[in-house]
Amino acid sequence: MLVGKPPDIPSSEITPKSAYQQYVNRRHFLRGAAAVGAVALGGDRLGGILAPRTRVLASTKLNTVSSPLTTTGEQLTSLEDITHYNNFYEFGVNKDDPAKNAGALPTRPWSVKIEGKVAKPQTFDIDALLKLRPLEDRIYRMRCVEAWSMVIPWVGYSFSELIKQCQPLASAKYVQFLSYYNWHVEPWGSSETSISWPYSEGLRMDEAMNPLTLLTFGLYGDTLPNQDGAPVRIVVPWKYGFKSAKSIVKMKFVDKQPDTTWNLQAPNEYGFYSNVNPNVDHPRWSQKYERRIGLPFYEQRRATLMFNGYGDFVASMYAGMNLKKDF
Ligand code: MTE
Numbered sequence: 001m002l003v004g005k006p007p008d009i010p011s012s013e014i015t016p017k018s019a020y021q022q023y024v025n026r027r028h029f030l031r032g033a034a035a036v037g038a039v040a041l042g043g044d045r046l047g048g049i050l051a052p053r054t055r056v057l058a059s060t061k062l063n064t065v066s067s068p069l070t071t072t073g074e075q076l077t078s079l080e081d082i083t084h085y086n087n088f089y090e091f092g093v094n095k096d097d098p099a100k101n102a103g104a105l106p107t108r109p110w111s112v113k114i115e116g117k118v119a120k121p122q123t124f125d126i127d128a129l130l131k132l133r134p135l136e137d138r139i140y141r142m143r144c145v146e147a148w149s150m151v152i153p154w155v156g157y158s159f160s161e162l163i164k165q166c167q168p169l170a171s172a173k174y175v176q177f178l179s180y181y182n183w184h185v186e187p188w189g190s191s192e193t194s195i196s197w198p199y200s201e202g203l204r205m206d207e208a209m210n211p212l213t214l215l216t217f218g219l220y221g222d223t224l225p226n227q228d229g230a231p232v233r234i235v236v237p238w239k240y241g242f243k244s245a246k247s248i249v250k251m252k253f254v255d256k257q258p259d260t261t262w263n264l265q266a267p268n269e270y271g272f273y274s275n276v277n278p279n280v281d282h283p284r285w286s287q288k289y290e291r292r293i294g295l296p297f298y299e300q301r302r303a304t305l306m307f308n309g310y311g312d313f314v315a316s317m318y319a320g321m322n323l324k325k326d327f
Contacts, residue, residue, distance in 0.1 A: 059222035062155050067136035069158075069211060071309075076139065077150035079220050081294045086227045087144065088246060089193050090179070090186035097188065098227035104185045105247060107231040116253035119167035126231050130217055132165070133157040137221070138214055143276045143308045145240035149290045154235055155218030160209045168205065168253050176202045176258035177234055177245040195261060201245040202258040202272070203236065206317050212237055212310060238310040240274045271327040275318065278304035280327045 088098035091105075110126040124132075135155050143149045163175075181198035183190060189197055207213065214235040217224060224230040229246025236243045242262050252258070262270035269283055278288045291300045307314050 059225060061222055062135050062218045064135045064137045064155050064221060067138045070137065070139045071141055071151065074141070074151045076153055077294050082150060082152055082219060083225045083227055085293055087241065088227055089195060090181060090189040090197065090199065091227070092188040093192045101188060102226035105180070105226045105230065106185070107226065110231050112232065112248055113250045114166050117169045117172035117255060118253050119169060120165065122166065129232060133161045135217060140235060140237035141308050142237065142241055143290060143304065145242055145270065145274065145282060147285060147287065147290050148293050150293050153220055154214055154216045155221065156214040156216035158211045159213040159215045159234060160211060162215055163208060171255045172205060172253035173255050174202050174204055174257055175208045176200060176252040176254055177248050178250040179245050180247045180249045195265060199245055199261050200258065201243055201260050210314060210317070212313050238275055238307040238314045240276060242270065243274055273326055275323065276304060276308035277306060277323055277327065280324055
């Protein structure tokens with residue numbers, strides 16, 4: 001069984017202590033090393049070298065509760081890989097660019113505006129959003145359309161909890177997510193790509209209401225590092241990673257399928273639904289297998305799972321759809 005239901009999961013599996021302990025030890029080590037190094041050498045150049053890790057450490061511990069909606073039994077991807085192998089094109093096109101550049105993202109004050117077809121349009125301050133519901137530890141597999149994958153211990157609560165606060169009208173059929181965009185803060189987005197910003201993604205209402213869809217504020221028990229989409233992102237574990245918009249500032253409830261960044265860029269390569277599916281290849285590469293980041297070379301390759309292994313929770317939403325055509 002790939003996703004545990006409540007009675008099956010011992011709490012030791014939900015929050016693997018060893019992983020957290022290793023992480024905490026590493027944080028203490030790096031904090032000490034950074035302080036010693038800074039005093040010994042000083043200067044801006046050193047600041048640049050230490051910057052990515054310093055930003056990872058700039059996080060705050062979150063109070064969390066365990067969750068039944070968590071993946072069990074798989075080795076967690078290291079914090080180092082989760083924070084230094086990223087796609088965040090506003091901050092550059094290389095995997096290590098977001099760790100280098102996303103320190104510029106101003107994550108406080110931060111608010112998320114909710115508008116469109118809802119009875120209660122409103123703007124939430126990030127601290128109010130953090131307090132809206134208990135924050136859960138949820139370990140999810142993450143599968144990128146580029147055929148790499150990770151296992152990430154996110155922190156958040158079901159997006160449906162926020163949706164309920166806004167009371168969508170019957171005419172609300174989709175929700176669109178818009179990411180923060182400021183040319184002065186993120187010049188790489190326009191100098192290195194032809195993407196039309198801000199980053200936009202969307203879900204159908206039933207997908208948005210699915211309990212697995214996670215409004216995400218942290219990982220490994222701390223607030224999100226900037227490069228992973230601070231201070232709030234969405235995580236949709238049965239879809240390719242590009243559906244999981246980072247650093248969200250606006251959510252619009254709409255009656256028509258919204259435009260989404262990658263679908264606009266290359267409609268024949270990236271569909272709106274983008275459910276993980278080993279039977280629908282990307283036009284330029286196979287989706288049958290994936291590469292698990294951080295494992296020894298001979299253990300990396302593994303078969304892609306339909307709906308990334310979350311079919312029990314989500315397959316019924318697509319009954320009757322032609323998943324090859326509406327990919
Ligand atoms: N959100 C924004 N705003 N900008 C992006 O470039 N990249 C997407 C998604 N969300 C992206 C984004 C892609 S392609 C992936 S695979 C995931 O974020 C990567 O998330 P991670 O870097 O935290 O692993």
